[in-house]
Amino acid sequence: xxxxxxxxxxxxxxxxxxxxxxxxxxxxxxxxxxxxxxxxxxxxxxxxxxxxxxxxxxxxxxxxxxxxxxxxxxxxxxxxxxxxxxxxxxxxxxxxxxxxxxxxxxxxxxxxxxxxxxxxxxxxxxxxxxxxxxxxxxxxxxxxxxxxxxxxxxxxxxxxxxxxxxxxxxxxxxxxxxxx
Amino acid sequence: xxxxxxxxxxxxxxxxxxxxxxxxxxxxxxxxxxxxxxxxxxxxxxxxxxxxxxxxxxxxxxxxxxxxxxxxxxxxxxxxxxxxxxxxxxxxxxxxxxxxxxxxxxxxxxxxxxxxxxxxxxxxxxxxxxxxxxxxxxxxxxxxxxxxxxxxxxxxxxxxxxxxxxxxxxxxxxxxxxxxxxxxxxxxxxxxxxxxxxxxxxxxxxxxxxxxxxxxxxxxxxxxxxxxxxxxxxxxxxxxxxxxxxxxxxxxxxxxxxxxxxxxxxxxxxxxxxxxxxxxxxxxxxxxxxxxxxxxxxxxxxxxxxxxxxxxxxxxxxxxxxxxxxxxxxxxxxxxxxxxxxxxxxxxxxxxxxxxxxxxxxxxxxxxxxxxxxxxxxxxxxxxxxxxxxxxxxxxxxxxxxxxxxxxxxxxxxxxxxxxxxxxxxxxxxxxxxxxxxxxxxxxxxxxxxxxxxxxxxxxxxxxxxxxxxxxxxxxxxxxxxxxxxxxxxxxxxxxxxxxxxxxxxxxxxxxxxxxxxxxxxxxxxxxxxxxxxxxxxxxxxxxxxxxxxxxxxxxxxxxxxxxxxxxxxxxxxxxxxxxxxxxxxxxxxxxxxxxxxxxxxxxxxxxxxxxxxxxxxxxxxxxxxxxxxxxxxxxxxxxxxxxxxxxxxxxxxxxxxxxxxxxxxxxxxxxxxxxxxxxxxxxxxxxxxxxxxxxxxxxxxxxxxxxxxxxxxxxxxxxxxxxxxxx
Ligand SMILES: Cc1cc2nc3c(=O)[nH]c(=O)nc-3n(C[C@H](O)[C@H](O)[C@H](O)COP(=O)(O)O)c2cc1C
Numbered sequence: 001x002x003x004x005x006x007x008x009x010x011x012x013x014x015x016x017x018x019x020x021x022x023x024x025x026x027x028x029x030x031x032x033x034x035x036x037x038x039x040x041x042x043x044x045x046x047x048x049x050x051x052x053x054x055x056x057x058x059x060x061x062x063x064x065x066x067x068x069x070x071x072x073x074x075x076x077x078x079x080x081x082x083x084x085x086x087x088x089x090x091x092x093x094x095x096x097x098x099x100x101x102x103x104x105x106x107x108x109x110x111x112x113x114x115x116x117x118x119x120x121x122x123x124x125x126x127x128x129x130x131x132x133x134x135x136x137x138x139x140x141x142x143x144x145x146x147x148x149x150x151x152x153x154x155x156x157x158x159x160x161x162x163x164x165x166x167x168x169x170x171x172x173x174x175x176x177x178x179x180x
Numbered sequence: 181x182x183x184x185x186x187x188x189x190x191x192x193x194x195x196x197x198x199x200x201x202x203x204x205x206x207x208x209x210x211x212x213x214x215x216x217x218x219x220x221x222x223x224x225x226x227x228x229x230x231x232x233x234x235x236x237x238x239x240x241x242x243x244x245x246x247x248x249x250x251x252x253x254x255x256x257x258x259x260x261x262x263x264x265x266x267x268x269x270x271x272x273x274x275x276x277x278x279x280x281x282x283x284x285x286x287x288x289x290x291x292x293x294x295x296x297x298x299x300x301x302x303x304x305x306x307x308x309x310x311x312x313x314x315x316x317x318x319x320x321x322x323x324x325x326x327x328x329x330x331x332x333x334x335x336x337x338x339x340x341x342x343x344x345x346x347x348x349x350x351x352x353x354x355x356x357x358x359x360x361x362x363x364x365x366x367x368x369x370x371x372x373x374x375x376x377x378x379x380x381x382x383x384x385x386x387x388x389x390x391x392x393x394x395x396x397x398x399x400x401x402x403x404x405x406x407x408x409x410x411x412x413x414x415x416x417x418x419x420x421x422x423x424x425x426x427x428x429x430x431x432x433x434x435x436x437x438x439x440x441x442x443x444x445x446x447x448x449x450x451x452x453x454x455x456x457x458x459x460x461x462x463x464x465x466x467x468x469x470x471x472x473x474x475x476x477x478x479x480x481x482x483x484x485x486x487x488x489x490x491x492x493x494x495x496x497x498x499x500x501x502x503x504x505x506x507x508x509x510x511x512x513x514x515x516x517x518x519x520x521x522x523x524x525x526x527x528x529x530x531x532x533x534x535x536x537x538x539x540x541x542x543x544x545x546x547x548x549x550x551x552x553x554x555x556x557x558x559x560x561x562x563x564x565x566x567x568x569x570x571x572x573x574x575x576x577x578x579x580x581x582x583x584x585x586x587x588x589x590x591x592x593x594x595x596x597x598x599x600x601x602x603x604x605x606x607x608x609x610x611x612x613x614x615x616x617x618x619x620x621x622x623x624x625x626x627x628x629x630x631x632x633x634x635x636x637x638x639x640x641x642x643x644x645x646x647x648x649x650x651x652x653x654x655x656x657x658x659x660x661x662x663x664x665x666x667x668x669x670x671x672x673x674x675x676x677x678x679x680x681x682x683x684x685x686x687x688x689x690x691x692x693x694x695x696x697x698x699x700x701x702x703x704x705x706x707x708x709x710x711x712x713x714x715x716x717x718x719x720x721x722x723x724x725x726x727x728x729x730x731x732x733x734x735x736x737x738x739x740x741x742x743x744x745x746x747x748x749x750x751x752x753x754x755x756x757x758x759x760x761x762x763x764x765x766x767x768x769x770x771x772x773x774x775x776x777x778x779x780x781x782x783x784x785x786x787x788x789x790x791x792x793x794x795x796x797x798x799x800x801x802x803x804x805x806x807x808x809x810x811x812x813x814x815x816x817x818x819x820x821x822x823x824x825x826x827x828x829x830x831x832x833x834x835x836x837x838x839x840x841x842x843x844x845x846x847x848x849x850x851x852x853x854x855x856x857x858x859x860x861x862x863x864x865x866x867x868x869x870x871x872x873x874x875x876x877x878x879x880x881x882x883x884x885x886x887x888x889x890x891x892x893x894x895x896x897x898x899x900x901x902x903x904x905x906x907x908x
Contacts, residue, residue, distance in 0.1 A: 019193070020181075020189070023189050023192065023193065026196075034196070034199060035196050036195075036196045036197070036198075036199030036200040036203065037200055037203075038200040038201070038203045038204035038207065039204075040204060040207050040208075041200075041203050041204070041207060
């Protein structure tokens with residue numbers, strides 16, 4: 001897992017709950033990295049799960065909600081940190097469609113060791129987009145947060161339905177986006 | 181929270197940030213190193229590639245991807261390019277490669293190039309370009325598009341190789357190959373032709389060989405056939421001639437006499453033709469051998485001349501002989517052949533000479549290294565046209581074909597003559613002037629007889645004995661193995677008036693009889709079983725050596741071969757008569773050789789002195805006449821009668837068919853029956869038949885009348901004959 005996911009999470013937690021919350025959460029966790037993250041580093045994704053778990057305890061919010069909120073937040077942050085990815089796509093569908101073919105390709109160039117989830121899309125007419133999330137990490141909620149962030153970013157009215165299709169080998173969720 | 185705690189928290193946070201910064205710095209350092217290393221590698225690659233391109237032997241051009249708008253634009257050229265084209269990089273960069281093209285640059289290739297590159301495909305081909313100085317050169321050019329990550333063509337790279345020398349070499353090679361191929365093709369063509377001709381020639385040769393073989397086989401077969409045939413024919417010919425001569429000597433009317441003479445003449449003619457054919461066959465078959473006997477030359481020539489004297493005298497031509505003094509008298513050679521050649525030439529000269537003279541010239545060349553005899557027959561005859569001269573000795577050739585019609589002859593005479601002369605090692609030739617006459621001459625190598633030898637023809641000097649009167653009591657021994665010949669000889673001698681005739685079957689019997697009886701003359705056949713005529717005579721002569729006696733022996737032989745006479749003479753025989761035996765020749769020979777002890781009366785050989793035949797119709801059959809033929813031999817008589825009846829019946833069949841007017845068939849049948857009836861002695865029948873022959877053009881009624889006469893007469897004859905036959 002890329003370090004940026006940790007640093008951005010801590011930034012959001014600091015903003016919402018104050019710096020002490022970050023310390024409290026880290027105190028609760030047994031982390032290999034010792035809680036020191038840099039955006040360009042790569043860390044075990046289990047550390048993120050521990051952190052989110054500790055955060056849920058301290059904030060009294062469900063993990064699912066927290067992760068979803070973080071995804072939503074991170075999308076807007078991406079726009080600030082990596083504006084190049086936003087040059088071409090003019091709509092939520094276009095952006096989502098570019099994730100697999102473009103963004104992930106570029107990320108791979110910079111971080112050849114990055115383990116990225118599979119993110120296929122399929123257009124069904126102008127108004128419907130089906131996205132399939134596949135990964136060995138249980139971050140479907142995180143992805144759903146990002147998608148919601150995206151739709152909100154482009155200020156579009158889109159209904160998002162999701163359905164889990166997990167197997168023994170991987171986690172999978174199908175998102176069906178329909179324009180309103 | 182206490183300040184203490186606060187500080188602890190901040191310190192913790194600081195430591196975390198430090199650790200994160202440290203991590204980041206480490207990562208940064210790591211990445212930097214990676215980037216540096218990668219960069220290093222890239223630079224090395226670029227250096228290697230650059231050096232490769234720069235120093236490549238082939239020209240390298242990199243252009244922009246823009247094919248239109250005056251493009252592509254050259255952005256890089258290597259050193260080899262400058263070397264090949266003469267353009268420095270600064271003169272080329274920014275321009276289009278079209279500056280390299282000229283009048284002979286192939287437009288089609290350029291279109292192909294443009295087409296390939298336009299589709300983003302590589303191009304490879306050959307192009308003619310021009311250096312900066314305008315000199316042309318050939319390029320092997322290979323252009324590939326360069327694409328970016330997105331697949332868009334950004335540049336073109338060309339690698340160009342100067343193939344001018346190679347091209348020239350190729351051209352030379354091609355020309356060489358073409359010439360070589362042409363040469364090969366030409367050679368193959370010629371070889372083909374030669375082969376064709378060879379094949380044709382081979383075929384022709386084969387065909388010619390086949391034809392030659394066939395011709396040779398045919399010729400051989402022909403020669404053999406002719407030799408056999410003429411030999412076979414001679415035997416019956418002898419019979420025909422003998423019988424004709426006997427008929428001629430019998431009582432005949434003028435008509436019959438004429439007919440028989442024609443028959444005799446034709447037979448003689450035929451026999452001489454047969455002899456010619458036999459000669460030429462033997463010569464061609466290589467069976468003819470040349471003999472060498474000592475003989476008297478003058479005598480030999482004189483004999484031949486004498487032979488022709490009567491004929492020449494008849495024609496009013498002078499026939500004489502000219503003989504040089506230095507011609508030796510006794511020589512060695514083939515007497516018979518020399519005489520034959522002379523005979524042929526003289527007879528020929530007589531044929532073609534109407535008036536003037538024929539001279540036989542006899543010369544000798546003794547002082548040269550190769551002594552030779554020269555004999556010539558000069559005539560004052562018609563002569564031979566120039567264009568016919570060189571063909572005169574060829575077979576079946578005569579100066580004028582009308583000659584054949586006029587004089588007859590096989591056309592073999594001169595050919596035989598030439599062959600004979602050549603066989604004797606001599607030469608033959610002719611000089612002639614048309615209208616003036618001809619000289620036929622021949623030479624033969626001259627060999628003198630040694631003094632001790634006796635010329636075989638010396639006895640011929642005994643001339644003029646023909647006058648001696650012959651006694652009818654002459655005791656004669658006729659030796660012949662063949663019963664018919666024995667009969668014939670005895671009959672002939674009896675007819676000539678000699679009654680003391682004994683017969684012997686072979687040489688031994690003859691010797692025995694000679695020892696037991698005394699004879700005046702022996703007529704000796706040559707070919708006989710047990711002891712032949714030659715051997716018998718040789719033995720006889722040996723026997724006589726002791727007693728000093730000399731019994732004349734006259735050879736009788738069917739062998740007409742010239743040279744036989746010499747063989748006979750050699751064996752000790754005194755004379756030679758070839759069959760058929762001619763009565764006059766026989767008489768002549770007997771007159772010449774027989775020296776009877778007591779001369780009584782001359783034999784009555786005047787046939788006219790015999791009693792006249794009775795008037796026509798008075799006699800049915802003349803039995804004497806019939807028996808003269810059959811010599812009282814009942815078997816022979818029977819056979820003759822049967823033969824007569826067969827022929828007569830045939831003729832009668834035709835005669836029975838009587839028609840009005842001229843009837844050639846009828847006439848012929850009558851003629852035939854007339855002849856055979858007369859021969860048999862049925863004179864009455866013959867006479868009626870003559871009447872029929874003459875009345876062949878009368879009406880049916882008259883013919884029927886004659887026919888009745890013929891049939892009546894025939895019946896009388898057959899009645900008699902049948903009685904005779906039964907009686908026999
Ligand atoms: C990389 C490159 C190298 C070329 N080199 C040559 C060259 O050496 N000689 C030449 O006659 N044409 C060369 N050409 C071809 C011409 O530039 C041009 O494409 C050709 O004449 C066909 O285009 P046109 O029909 O517009 O003339 C080259 C083209 C490319 C792209």
